[in-house]
Amino acid sequence: MKRISTAKNNSRRAFLKSSAQIAALAATAPMTGFSPMDLVAKKKAAADMINGIQIGAISFVDEGVDKVLDIVQQRAACNTVFLTTFTYGRGLAGRQMPGKKFPDHGSQTSDESTFHGGNYATPHPQYYNNTTIKVPHAPEIGNVDILKEVLPAAKKRGIKIYASIEDQWKSDVPGIQDCYEIDLMGRKANTVCLYNPNIRNYWTSLVTDLCKSYDIDGILLFNERSGPLLNALGASHFQSIDSSRVTCFCEHHQRAAKEKGIDFKRAKEGYLKLDQFIQASLKGQRPVDGYYVAFERLMMEYPEIAAWDRVFDEGKHQVLHEVYDTVKGINKNLQVGFHIEHVNSFNPIFRAARDYSQLAEKADFLKVVAYNVCAGERYANFIKNIGSTVFRDVPLDELYRFNNHLLGYGNEAPLDKLPTEGLSADYVYRETKRAIDGVKGKCKILPGIDVNIPVKDTSRQCSAEDVYAATLAGYKAGADGTILSRKYSEMTMAQVDAAGRAIRDGLKLKS
Ligand SMILES: [Zn+2]
Numbered sequence: 001m002k003r004i005s006t007a008k009n010n011s012r013r014a015f016l017k018s019s020a021q022i023a024a025l026a027a028t029a030p031m032t033g034f035s036p037m038d039l040v041a042k043k044k045a046a047a048d049m050i051n052g053i054q055i056g057a058i059s060f061v062d063e064g065v066d067k068v069l070d071i072v073q074q075r076a077a078c079n080t081v082f083l084t085t086f087t088y089g090r091g092l093a094g095r096q097m098p099g100k101k102f103p104d105h106g107s108q109t110s111d112e113s114t115f116h117g118g119n120y121a122t123p124h125p126q127y128y129n130n131t132t133i134k135v136p137h138a139p140e141i142g143n144v145d146i147l148k149e150v151l152p153a154a155k156k157r158g159i160k161i162y163a164s165i166e167d168q169w170k171s172d173v174p175g176i177q178d179c180y181e182i183d184l185m186g187r188k189a190n191t192v193c194l195y196n197p198n199i200r201n202y203w204t205s206l207v208t209d210l211c212k213s214y215d216i217d218g219i220l221l222f223n224e225r226s227g228p229l230l231n232a233l234g235a236s237h238f239q240s241i242d243s244s245r246v247t248c249f250c251e252h253h254q255r256a257a258k259e260k261g262i263d264f265k266r267a268k269e270g271y272l273k274l275d276q277f278i279q280a281s282l283k284g285q286r287p288v289d290g291y292y293v294a295f296e297r298l299m300m301e302y303p304e305i306a307a308w309d310r311v312f313d314e315g316k317h318q319v320l321h322e323v324y325d326t327v328k329g330i331n332k333n334l335q336v337g338f339h340i341e342h343v344n345s346f347n348p349i350f351r352a353a354r355d356y357s358q359l360a361e362k363a364d365f366l367k368v369v370a371y372n373v374c375a376g377e378r379y380a381n382f383i384k385n386i387g388s389t390v391f392r393d394v395p396l397d398e399l400y401r402f403n404n405h406l407l408g409y410g411n412e413a414p415l416d417k418l419p420t421e422g423l424s425a426d427y428v429y430r431e432t433k434r435a436i437d438g439v440k441g442k443c444k445i446l447p448g449i450d451v452n453i454p455v456k457d458t459s460r461q462c463s464a465e466d467v468y469a470a471t472l473a474g475y476k477a478g479a480d481g482t483i484l485s486r487k488y489s490e491m492t493m494a495q496v497d498a499a500g501r502a503i504r505d506g507l508k509l510k511s
Pocket of ligand 1: 193194249251
């Protein structure tokens with residue numbers, strides 16, 4: 001309760017401060033040519049911007065809280081830190097990825113053998129009574145509670161802290177193996193079922209703990225999972241195709257599907273036939289009528305395939321809604337946002353399943369991934385994947401151009417040069433604009449910017465100029481800020497400075 005009243009005092013102070021600013025602005029208005037209210041609206045919009053950077057706990061431990069926050073504020077020109085608080089994944093936590101060159105700050109020793117993951121704050125047991133999952137404190141940072149360490153220093157500087165939490169697990173989490181999905185062949189997968197009540201309750205328990213135990217400003221939830229149809233097709237950039245391992249066919253999923261009148265036996269039969277089609281396609285065994293026609297025929301014969309995939313997406317969105325409602329039930333001023341993964345930008349089928357306007361109804365902001373440099377390598381992989389099954393009859397460069405038309409991409413590099421050239425800053429502009437138009441003003445849009453995201457050594461490496469152009473492109477498109485991604489421990493100082501320049505230049509467009 002004490003924390004909530006502190007938040008109220010803070011917002012009252014902020015109100016008084018902004019009232020004074022509004023009065024000052026109104027006094028200067030006649031000189032600018034804008035009406036006082038226009039000017040007030042413009043300045044308010046600039047003040048509401050979320051200019052953020054994703055940082056893992058280890059960077060604060062390695063480099064010191066004040067030093068990192070100095071850099072955040074003075075060099076990156078950010079007013080918000082998305083602090084990774086829960087994950088078992090290396091994308092958002094840990095030092096530089098093993099095997100990649102360290103940036104010019106932080107520890108230069110790989111944490112490959114010490115990285116573990118978990119809760120980087122302190123789990124308070126009283127909030128986890130309705131879930132069997134007990135996530136311990138992340139061991140690699142010792143006894144440090146990262147929110148307790150960073151929050152007071154950040155508040156003093158007026159930097160906002162959002163807790164980033166991610167659906168990435170390890171098999172040694174107590175209780176987790178009982179929540180694993182079941183694949184098409186009845187085997188236990190190593191991913192968690194989003195319909196399992198212990199998983200759903202874990203997410204609401206975690207955000208309750210974070211929002212009640214700490215004076216944070218909000219939550220950013222990451223969940224990059226795709227349903228069985230997309231996984232069967234390998235319709236993503238990062239995976240190999242194994243259509244026999246698609247999920248989920250567990251009892252919780254079956255119950256959810258039954259409530260929607262979907263026949264489990266028919267769905268399973270459809271996915272088994274889809275598996276046969278995919279396996280044969282990968283071997284180049286062309287169906288009599290061609291790959292695409294055979295696939296389309298299967299989808300018509302088994303509408304349960306698409307329906308079962310939809311049940312997966314609804315399970316995922318249900319977790320987002322429950323997180324949103326839980327946080328808002330604790331304090332409606334806390335902000336809740338969701339990370340929208342990269343595949344949403346490359347894959348028209350995935351796009352069809354993600355209506356921005358619907359997502360925006362239960363979100364204060366969406367972090368739309370628009371990583372443009374690593375996109376070259378990722379997008380090329382995606383085209384290769386879909387070109388190995390459903391669209392196998394189409395030459396890859398033609399398939400690539402066709403897909404560009406479907407997605408509204410502009411004039412990007414040809415397919416064979418994609419990994420070495422990446423996508424343009426204009427891609428960031430287009431993806432940001434599409435999201436802004438899509439949410440119809442219902443929530444903020446923050447493009448996720450590629451700042452040295454690791455790629456193969458033979459692919460284009462991100463430069464400071466790339467970061468400047470991409471960051472500024474988001475502001476030019478009208479974004480409500482930015483999120484420098486994926487994590488500070490991957491970024492060079494030249495890139496951080498370039499992002500800072502772009503943010504300052506971007507904010508000028510608003511004022
Ligand atoms: Zn399940």
